Amino acid sequence: MLTIDTNVSEEMALPYKYLRILEKDLFLFREVSSTNSIAQHMARSGAIEGTIVLSSSQTSGMGRMKRQWACPAGQGILMSMILRPKINVQLIPQLTLLCGVAVAETIRKTTGCEAGIKWPNDIVIGGKKVCGILAQSSFSGHAPLYVIMGVGINVNQTYDQLPPDCRETGTSLKLELGQKFSRLRLLEKFIILWDEHYKRFIEEGHSFLRTKWIANNVTLGREVNINKGNDLKHGLAVDISERGGLIIDFPDGSSEEFLAEDLSLGRTHYGGDTK
Template structure:
């Protein structure tokens, strides 16, 4: 009911809604309305109450609560079940637990702060309070195990499209899981499986996005290689808007992917790829390679052509694009 009340107030921003209007639409008492208004105020919403006029919302916080996200969603499934926390060790940990408990596909875990998040190779991921998007989405695709890495690339495409729609910025993808703006990292994606020998039980996709960090708030060790959407646009971005946009783009691509396969995702990914056609250095567990990035296979594997014109298939690696 509180979410419905918030949606009513947001849809009539700047206007008063009488207690009677709200009561009739929500089928509740005036006392219940007042209690929900008090809860919204505790969450940081400024709601004005005027005798004989009713209520109107004056401002809302940049929050990543279930209420703030839900009223913006334009999806059928993704994000319709939200677990929202102020502070967690890792949204991935919570998502893994929920997945084991057989939660619905499309369940979203989002936190205002992470204290123990990790990226690829177990590297620490800074997730400060109130400044970024730290979330995990649970998928249950009926696809062969070897196709799971394609979902990382699908997610990258969806995030790039969502960033452009919300901010106007043109981001690029660095294989396999980084999104950059002007050559600096702004998003990391971590895909983890719960699987048996022959089938996928769930795919948990973690997305960490630097949204409203200032230059001074970026840790010294990454300041030269990382950025945020606020730094790039010069203005604060409402995080719930961006989460809703990512969910919409992901759901659209995911439906198409399940129906038609990876081909369209592959073409979109290559159109956003930062390294395509460029000389890159690749570090894998079996050694280093250098050559030109030629594209990706239908399975999402990176193709590298070395100086002897030999094509290497790169399944997992860190890549570096040498400065010219």
Template structure:
């Protein structure tokens, strides 16, 4: 059996299966004959793939009559590193990986317009022009975080699109908690905090017309292994990383997989059952309910006690004059002794 030229779907499948075998048999020898049988490629082609992986930083020992074993793997969030951990039906099953890019959101929008399926993912090691809400930039240094954009095609009306940001914050939080066990709280509408400091931001962008959603892009930026001492001064006091809070480096590929799995489960349940259970889960892990907050909107500021979400996903604030729903705002409150 022969492999197709580099870059074809068959060759990418062979490479992914090869890396999966090496990872699942980490620090153990697996024979070239067994790899060839499992992967479905000639032993000469296997050797070629092994050499390519070595050039990319993988340390793979070869021993006569024993085969190959993986000794070291670089910290990468390429598809072949994520797929061995991934157990989803759709999310992440098609990926575009970029070592560096201006923004994963830009690539995802173009791919969605070209007909990318639901669950397609753009993921990068570095963003040069990462975007946040309200046109802000997102600091995305190389190989320290997770910078990815997920394409959704929900059969929902435009009026329900705000549910997706809240859904995403719950799903991403569940995936991060599953891997790290850290006390991550949600700040309405799209931030995840640890002890009042931002560790993750979610940007939801959609394209639609009249009452129809064509597609939605969920942009997810997570500070995973960043050295906070190297951050710009305006970020150090308000942000943190998972590694800093955990006290150890986090392996990124299983974290990506866990997030995609949690997102797919909660998204599918939302499509079946509606928004009510999302609202309950969001309120369970929100860090601001029953707290006095200030919501700064385009119409002015609202100060009062954060109560709960309504069915549209608006934050209900109890003020001196009654209950005020806030649909879009910048929220401030004293979270863990820090303004967030």
């Protein structure tokens, strides 16, 4: 078990509960600024791979592009997992896509609700966001020291509990299916699926990830708008690359790989075939 050094951070001196779930060390907090921040401190202090930080609420949860992730206490899953993958640095971005696969499959197998992956890190149901994923990495030279995989899932929020600016674009499992769901059951299913997929990915690499991601995505075969700086581009999403990027075909016949841009989906152009 990891011993927390309270001098590292005031937050890490807060009361927490230690649990052992499915061979994972889990640290449960009542409230933190960000589970990713706590997990980073733990990773730097030597926490083993698979360690999970879970909180009932967080005051400064962040998604991509420094967007805030808000969730009422006890209504969602707010977690961060410490990974120490022995893989090439170029494969690190694919871990976000792999996490999306695990979350989408967790939702479908636990609730029966069809959830899909919007590249690169959103899980959507009927076009509305139900989960966001944020990975943060630390490197030594060309090798990863650790990766923090942050996951926020809207589970039991009502419409009024969603942030006002997200009520038309966001949702929760309860809103979609009209009933409450056990966060523990969802967490356990996620851990099982993550461990299965992570092991296969480490062994097989991009070929495994690509097959699983394509089976769970709602991005390929769609017209997309890509914001790259001040430049807005329109094209057709056709594939994902070995760097975890999205490959777009443009009307002039050219193709381009995008790695971390903001994306919005348009209409389905064809039935999801890929190059």
